[in-house]
Amino acid sequence: MNPTVARLTVRGLLGRRRGVLLLVVPALLLLLAVLVRVANGKDQDIAVQVLGTLALGTLVPLLGLIAGTGAISSEIDDGSIVYLLAKPQPRWKIIVTKLVVAVGCTTAFAALPTFLAGLILYGTTDGLAIGYGLGALVAGAAYSAVFLLLGVATRHAVVVGLMYSLIWESLVGNFVHGARTLSVQQWGLSLAKAVAEPGVITADVSLSVAVPLLLLVTLAATAFASVRLAGLTLAGEE
Template identity: 70%
Template sequence: MNPTVARLTLRGLLGRRRGILLLVVPALLLFVSAIASGSSGDKHDLTVKILGQLGLGTLLPILGLVVGTGAIATEIDDGSIVYLLAKPLPRWKIITTKLVVAVGTTWVFAAVPTLLSGLLLYGTKDNLALGYTAATLVAGAVYSALFLLLGVATRHAVVAGLGYALIWESLIGNFVKGARTLSVQQWGLSVGQAVAGDGAITAGVSLGVAVPLLLVLTVAATVLASVKLAGLTLAADE
């Protein structure tokens, strides 16, 4: 990990416009949870809907998109990436540093609010809050790697990522049974199911399938992003 790259990446992510956008997701989740906590309905069902469908299923992919693409896509678009590539740094180290910053940022703005929302809605019963927090941690890491790759691979990363987040993860991954095996959200839920109490969280993928897929996609996205970034260097030299 390179401290200079990490500092520049963090500064870019927490800039005025993007920083405000990052605050919207946790603020919305906490706001909805605060209102719902006063409801007299089934608390477990309500928590599952808010943390699972809204938080993990919709808000987390969008947050991951903002962070993952923002970690590098802006530098590529405005050409400032050339100055970074001119440094004698291995391209994989640039990517892994940016990934670490992206994952850490996603965890702060997604996992922490998820835990607070879970405790607000359901307390410590059934480890439900911890389960969804664990799901958010692992899914957030995968989203960061995936959207970082998109940021390097295409200039239309935000559009492509938004389509993936809203169509595949929020709709198809939730409601089409056969597609759940390839849903990051379902992989996260599988981990959350293992952490929470029996029957507290329902996942469409077994833990034995989810964990290898989580690892493979994260590693593959990181490697491909490094290769793509090396290609940008060659293109600049030509």
């Protein structure tokens, strides 16, 4: 961890329009949870639908995209990354620091609101809230790593990330059964299912598959982002 890099990354994420989105999106989820609870009372099916589809299926990847790409892509676009790379420090440390900040953002603005929405909708019964909260936490970490890699690899990281979320996670992942094994959303659901009471949450990927894939994707994306950042440094020096 580099405190200076972390401070600059936090300032970049929270001090621009991204900061507004990071606050508004989870606020809308919590508002919807309140309205649904008032209108329908304590209903397990509705709670699962809201938390699984809206929170874990939409909120988490969206905020992971905002935090992951925003942690570094803006610095690459405006050229300020040159000043950061000029410092004598390992490139992997820069990436890891930015990833920690991005994961912190998804935890604060995606996982925690998901947990709170679960409490509003269904209380502490059946472990529903904590299950979806933990599922959002691990899925948010994986999304942050993947989208951080995109932020280093392409100037169109947001567009590519949206296409991935909308086409693969939402469309292909929901309608093509075999593709769900490679869905971050399904990995999060697998953990949520393991934490909640049996039969409350369903997932198409077993926990023994989901956990290794979550770790593999997160670590691989971090490693490739570090290599890519080092490549950018060499290109700049040439």
